[in-house]
Structure formats: C-alpha cells, structure tokens
Amino acid sequence: MNIRGRNTTLTKIMLAKLHTLTLLGIDACPVEVEVDISPGISEINIVGLASPVVKESIQRVTRALENSGFTSPGNSVLINLAPAEMHKQAASFDLPIAVGLLAATGQIPQDRLEEYMIVGELSLEGNVRPIRGALSMALEGGKLRAQRPRLRGLVVPRANAPEAAVVEGMEIIAVSSLSETVGFLTEDLDLEPVPSRLGELYEQLSRYDVDFADVRGQEMAKRAMTVAAAGSHNMLMIGPPGSGKTMLAKRLPTVLPDMLPQESVETTRIYSSLGKIHADCPLLVTRPFRNPHHTISDAGMVGGGTIPAPGEISLAHNGVLFLDELPEFSRRTLEVLRQPLEDREVTISRATMTSTFPSDFMLVAAMNPCPCGYRGDTRRRCTCSVPVVERYLSKISGPLLDRIDIHVEVPAVPFEELSIHSTAPGTSSAEIRRQVVRAREIQAQRFGWADGLEPTARHKVRYNAQMTTRQIREFCQLDRDGVRQLRAAMNQLGLSARAHDKVLRMARTIADLDASETIRTEHLSEAINYRVLDRNYA
Secondary structure, three states: OOOOEEEOOOOOOEEEEEEEEEEEOOEEEEEEEEEEEEOEEEEEEEEOOEOHHHHHHHHHHHHHHHHOOOOOOOOEEEEEEEOOOOOEOOOOOHHHHHHHHHHHOOOOOOOOOOOEEEOOEEOOOOEEEOOOOHHHHHHHHHHHHOOOOOOOEEEEEHHHHHHHOOOOOOEEEEEOEHHHHHHHHOOOOOOOOOOOOHHHHHHHHOOOOOOHHHOOOOHHHHHHHHHHHHHOOOEEEEOOOOOOHHHHHHOHHHHOOOOOHHHHHHHHHHHHHOOOOEOOEOOOOOOOEEOOOOOOOHHHHHEEOOOOEEOHHHHOOOOEEEEOOHHHOOHHHHHOOHHHHHHOEEEEEOOOOEEEEEOOOEEEEEEOOOOOOOOOOOOOOOOOOHHHHHHHHOOOOHHHHOOOOEEEEOOOOOHHHHOOOOOOOOOOHHHHHHHHHHHHHHHHHHOOOOOOOOOOHHHOOOOHHHOOHHHHHHHOOOOHHHHHHHHHHHHHOOOOOOHHHHHHHHHHHHHHHOOOOOOOHHHHHHHHHOEHHHHHOO
C-alpha cells in the first residue's frame, strides 16, 4: 500500500528499530520493525511478507498520528518487518509501526525502544484496540528476556493487559492510546506495570455453575461418568430423547481435578489466539466444555484455514468435547477425530506453513438407540425396522468406536425420581470429585507423575485409558477367576476382541476407585457391563 506525494523537507537519513511480536497459529514469534526515512517522493512501503491487513495499516497509522497531534512523515519511508521469510498477520503491527515512524522522524527518542516490545491495533483517532494472542506474546517475551538483558517488558492494549499479566517476570504496560504510549516511552507519563493476579484469578474463577446433584436419578450413568473421569476414558451414552444425556455431559468437567497452572495457560492461549478471552476472565481455570453442532465442518472440528487456526478439539484441550446426536455428524468429520484421539495433538499443513495444536481432551458422545429414539423404551413404541436401525448405527465407524471405552445406556427417568416432592438427594459433584482425585493420585504414582506435569506431558501415559499393551500386561493382571470371567464375556456375551483391552483398562480404573491393588471379579464385571454396543447392538 503506497501513499504518494511530493515533499523533500527531510534531508538527513534516519533509521529507527524496535521490537514486536506476531502470532502464528497459537505461538508468538519475535519481529523486528525497521523504519527508514530518506529524502524523496512521499511514499510509504512495507516489505517483509506483510499480509494485506498489515499493508492497510499505513492508512490507519498515518491518520492516527495526525489525529493524535503528531506529524506524519513526508518523505520516502521504507518499513521492513524481519525476518523477511515469515508471514506477518493481523493488525497488531499498527502501534509499533506508528512508534517507529515517530522515532525515525525524531519526534520521540529511541532510548527505551530496546527495553519494551510493543503490540497493538490503532483506531483512526489514535486509540489502541485489543489484539489476539496477548498471552502467547507475553510468554514469548518472557523467553526473550533471558536472551536480551535490556528487555524489560511488553506494551499491550489495556484490554489485553490482565491476560498478558498472567506471565510473571515480565513488565506488562497497559496503554489506551498512541499518545499514552508516547508519553510512557518519553518518560513524560509514569505507567506502573500491571500486577500478576494468578492466585486471585484462581480463587475467583474456579467455580462451576452446574452440579451433578441437579440431575435427578441416573445414578448408574453418574457412576459410569465417575469411572470415565477417573481414568480419562472416552464415553458414549445411549438413550431416548429427554433422558438427561446432555445434562450429564455438561457436568462432567465439575468432577475433573483442578487445572494446573500449566494447563490453564496452555488452554487460555488457544482461546486467546482466536480472540475468545475477555478482560473479566483473562485466564481459564475451569475445564472447557465444547458442544459443537452436528453440521460442523472438518476444519471447524480439527482446525484449518489458509492460516491454520485451532478447531473445536483444541478448544476442548484439557477439558471435554461433547458430540450430541453422534450419528448425525458427517462420517468424514468423525473420522478426522481418530488421529487426535491417539496423539493428543493435531498437525495442520499448508503450502506455506505447518501448525501443531494441542488436543488432549475427553470425548463424550450421545446418541439415540435408533432414529426415532425409542428402541427398548417401555413407554413408547419404536417405529424403526431392523434395517433402519442397522443403517443408523453403521454411521459410526468401527475405528472410532474402538477409541471409545465406555458405552452406557441412559434410560428415561421415572416420575417418582423427577417429582419435586422427591427428597432423595442425588450424588453431588463434590462427592464424585473426591473419588476421581483419589483415583488419579494412584495413577500419578503408577505412571511416575507424582511430581507434577512436565513440558512433554501430552506425549506420555498419564491415565489408565492411555495404557499401552505392555502396560496392560503389567498393571492389569487377573487371577484365575478373573480370567474365566473375561473368557466367558468374550465367548458368551459376544464381546469383540478389540473390547478386551478396553475392559481391562476400565477394570483397572474401577479398582483404583476402590483403592485396590488387584483387579477383583466385581471390578471386571462392572467393566464388562460398560460395553453396551458390543453386547446389545452388535
């Protein structure tokens, strides 16, 4: 984008350098902004693989400078964004470009430009607007500070300051306008760094609005969810409309352990990269729950776009992905879930770049037993023929079902349990959570996680559901009665061979809930009962 005119008032070549950051996927990368002004035709050019959004910034920046009382450069201006081979996206370059122009024209000194990285979008009147990815930028700034002794902090839009301040060890300077930014850099205005409120945020935001006690009846389904949460098992609920499947799924995050700080930051930066973080909730400290509609596209589910962006499976990272009406999803959309469920991350490749997004989530799905929804319901007659039911169930592929450990039936709730006069209290989230935390502590000891998370956590076994075949042999040994019982289940109940390992993994989790070192027959029996599709729908 060029701005042309005739002005030769500047006779001395001037150069300014400052530092900013750009977002690639969910990661921030450092960028050096160089502004060179020399005598000649009034023209402003940007080089360095700038996107149209960045090139258009010249129009915003020049108007913002003039409307803020500064002078626009009237000579030949060349702005270089280095490294040149990296694509530059978004409008977060507005503020650093404006500051660079002011420094290059001598309107502000360059003394403090080495001390602070600058990001922000400008309005035409010179106000600073919020940007995406402020948390990732602060994290990257913290890493760069160790390499650059003079670097002290990051100048960000005021709306992004609480989010960026989560990163300790970096001075986060909040600004509302270009004039305020200039005042800070010239030391005419004293702006205190925004304090980190990590502990306060955990205390304020680590609450859920729902509870399992709200669910009337369905104690068997609650027990299945307890097992799923304890061992991080994927789960499929089968039942008629209105039986409470969605209500149960929404409450699953309430029984999972508290998010560790590393998990909160990793999840928050995904939301931040998509602009889904608000100033009143700068850090996600509760487990995310995502419930995409069955019309969602492949790219919407796993991520995509010309510049890859995270999808629903990454937004559910460290939380729950709920797929309601599972057979109604496109078969292709469901198939793309297979690799992320195994690897706990997804890699999206494009001609110009490759991005990897974390996707360590629990999959919870729900479906009706047949198209009309009333197969096996004693209250209403099913109108579906056998071929119709088979066609309906065949929409879910075997390889996907192979990655879902628990299949549980959720029947209609009787009136006696729904009645407002019923005084029987349901199992609460707090009660279930205590059981889940105890079971996960046992698994932490088993798999060597007692000392907490490591940076490469997603690539290691953390829970029973992730056990390899070798680990199953080591930790899921059965006595003679257990072997006979499992053999009977395989032969008499029609359990498939692929269900064998899943039954053992679930039995190990159920034993952990009982704080039992060995898998007993009652643990194995309960695990076998969680293979409904193998028994009743095969």
